[in-house]
Amino acid sequence: MKYRTRIIHGGRDRDPYTGASSIPIYQASTFAQEDPDQPPPYDYSRSDNPTREALELSIAELEGGVAGFAYASGMAAISSALMLFQPGDHLVVTNHIYGGSFRALTSLFKRWGLKSTFVEASNANEVRAAILPETRGLFVETPANPLQQITDLKAMQEIAEQHGLISMIDNTFMSPYLQRPFEYGFDVVLHSATKFLGGHSDVLAGLAVAREDDMGRRLKRIQNTFGAVLGPQDSWITLRGIKTLAVRMDAQQAAACQIADYLQGHAAINNVYFPGLSDHPGHAIHEAQADGPGAVVSFELADGATVLRVLKQVKLPLVAVSLGGVESILSYPAKMSHAAMPPSERQARGITDGLLRLSVGLEDVDDLIADLDAAIGGA
Numbered sequence: 001m002k003y004r005t006r007i008i009h010g011g012r013d014r015d016p017y018t019g020a021s022s023i024p025i026y027q028a029s030t031f032a033q034e035d036p037d038q039p040p041p042y043d044y045s046r047s048d049n050p051t052r053e054a055l056e057l058s059i060a061e062l063e064g065g066v067a068g069f070a071y072a073s074g075m076a077a078i079s080s081a082l083m084l085f086q087p088g089d090h091l092v093v094t095n096h097i098y099g100g101s102f103r104a105l106t107s108l109f110k111r112w113g114l115k116s117t118f119v120e121a122s123n124a125n126e127v128r129a130a131i132l133p134e135t136r137g138l139f140v141e142t143p144a145n146p147l148q149q150i151t152d153l154k155a156m157q158e159i160a161e162q163h164g165l166i167s168m169i170d171n172t173f174m175s176p177y178l179q180r181p182f183e184y185g186f187d188v189v190l191h192s193a194t195k196f197l198g199g200h201s202d203v204l205a206g207l208a209v210a211r212e213d214d215m216g217r218r219l220k221r222i223q224n225t226f227g228a229v230l231g232p233q234d235s236w237i238t239l240r241g242i243k244t245l246a247v248r249m250d251a252q253q254a255a256a257c258q259i260a261d262y263l264q265g266h267a268a269i270n271n272v273y274f275p276g277l278s279d280h281p282g283h284a285i286h287e288a289q290a291d292g293p294g295a296v297v298s299f300e301l302a303d304g305a306t307v308l309r310v311l312k313q314v315k316l317p318l319v320a321v322s323l324g325g326v327e328s329i330l331s332y333p334a335k336m337s338h339a340a341m342p343p344s345e346r347q348a349r350g351i352t353d354g355l356l357r358l359s360v361g362l363e364d365v366d367d368l369i370a371d372l373d374a375a376i377g378g379a
């Protein structure tokens with residue numbers, strides 16, 4: 001089956017009990033055990049629920065893994081996966097990891113005894129230099145947020161194999177439609193399905209996928225023990241979103257390319273950060289390891305003082321955090337995702353007061369450009 005067909009028919013494409021075209025929402029906590037001598041297919045919804053299972057089969061299929069797991073949020077997925085490690089273990093993590101993952105590692109998991117070193121993962125030498133005798137894992141994200149730095153998946157996996165590390169990647173920005181890290185040998189792929197997979201800004205959900213059976217069993221034990229599972233209603237909404245992943249991604253990405261070109265030619269814009277642009281520093285690596293640049297474009301207004309006026313003047317994009325919805329979302333990293341970071345640290349990382357991040361939605365691209373043009377021009 002080709003990929004677009006697998007999106008629709010991979011996993012479980014109808015209800016095995018009734019033939020229903022959409023997997024029903026099995027809103028049940030427990031299941032009758034007709035013959036207590038036999039292990040039942042379902043016994044308790046923390047362990048397995050048929051609606052959640054359909055979503056888990058779907059994401060395993062789309063990532064090319066053996067087992068998928070659905071959680072109450074992206075952070076629940078990431079935190080559950082971090083339970084693969086033990087107190088005393090050490091992780092090497094990209095500097096540009098999602099803010100919530102940074103907080104989990106530097107507060108909760110640090111207190112628990114899991115140590116992390118943050119490095120510039122676009123430089124493989126920095127990754128190698130950070131490895132200690134107790135290093136057990138490597139955790140990356142590419143393209144990274146909000147400046148879209150690219151990490152070389154092949155180089156990372158070589159390092160992980162050489163040192164016997166569990167390799168984990170947050171694949172939220174690409175979705176499996178555009179990037180499948182198991183093709184490079186990664187061990188665990190993580191998602192905030194709140195973003196492109198759900199795709200409609202109407203659900204919080206997280207997913208983890210294992211490439212091999214043993215990792216699948218370990219994640220299953222953690223999921224069942226820790227219990228941060230996704231409920232059947234939200235599993236259904238996420239499954240429904242995934243069905244249109246390819247058409248949404250294609251359209252949003254095409255519009256993002258046009259918007260990136262428009263922004264690059266605008267006199268009031270200093271920098272445009274988008275892996276589809278040929279002058280993006282990670283362009284060649286990204287092109288080799290992903291099927292497209294995605295639909296998130298970051299850009300810097302030459303005059304940082306005009307940002308608030310631009311945010312007030314745009315009419316179409318929702319000014320908010322998050323990304324990957326059918327509606328465009330414009331966010332202001334300095335005041336939103338990176339507000340907790342000291343201004344000097346923000347500046348050093350290139351997250352200036354003029355930086356904006358646009359998640360391009362499904363509106364007509366001409367309308368989006370006209371709206372941006374009016375807001376930026378009038379700034």
Ligand SMILES: *Cc1c(COP(=O)(O)O)cnc(C)c1O
Pocket residue numbers: 073074075076098100141145170172173191192193194195204205206
């Ligand atoms: C949003 C996001 C998360 C966290 O997901 P939630 O569903 O909000 O918990 C993790 N990683 C990335 C890259 C994200 O964008």
